[in-house]
Amino acid sequence: MNYKKLNIDWNADPNAPEPYLSVSGKQVSLRFYLNPFLFDQIEKDGEGELIFLNCHKYSFNNCNDEGYLHGQYRYSNEQPPWGEFYLLQTDWKYDFPMECTILEEKFSEDQMKHFIFFFRDNTFECVAEDYVFSYLNKTIP
Known part of the structure; x- marks a missing residue:
């Protein structure tokens, strides 16, 4: 399988990202806490938001990091590695x-x-035309 990592200078908090999903028409919004440990521009409790445009379908399931690493998802850890977008x-x-x-x-x-x-306790997938990422409160873009 081919894949491309999209989150180059940001990622979700590895311990408690607390993703929040909302839907408005064909737009899906996924809000979560960002990782301040690896990225200097992100302050503690900084949030990010992904908005998926013209979304056809989505899945927000409870496959977590342990399940993924134990082969309980349809992909292995090499395709693609856990914890990224x-x-x-x-x-x-x-x-x-x-x-x-x-x-x-x-x-x-x-x-x-x-x-x-891939979040710590959830996996989000969607089929959409495109996405937009935004830094929210308490971050320095």
Whole structure:
């Protein structure tokens, strides 16, 4: 499987990211605490937000780091490594969690991208046209 890491100068807090998911129409927002331990520009309790645009479907499941490292997810730790945000090069029509929420039945397949973000206690996946990342309160961009 091919994948591309998307979070180059930021990541979720490794201990308590506390992701919060909200949906408005075809837009999915994922808000979480950022990692101040590895990134100097991020202060303690700094938050980030990913907004997925024109989202077709998403899954926010409870596969955690231990389950992933013990082979309880459909990917192994090498494909892709745990704890990051990725763009996956897969055939997402077949490679997606069965339990998911579909937001839009009609969409342009060639515009859609498969994203995945591994948090400590959850895994978020979605198929959307694109995403936007923003630093929120208590961060220095």
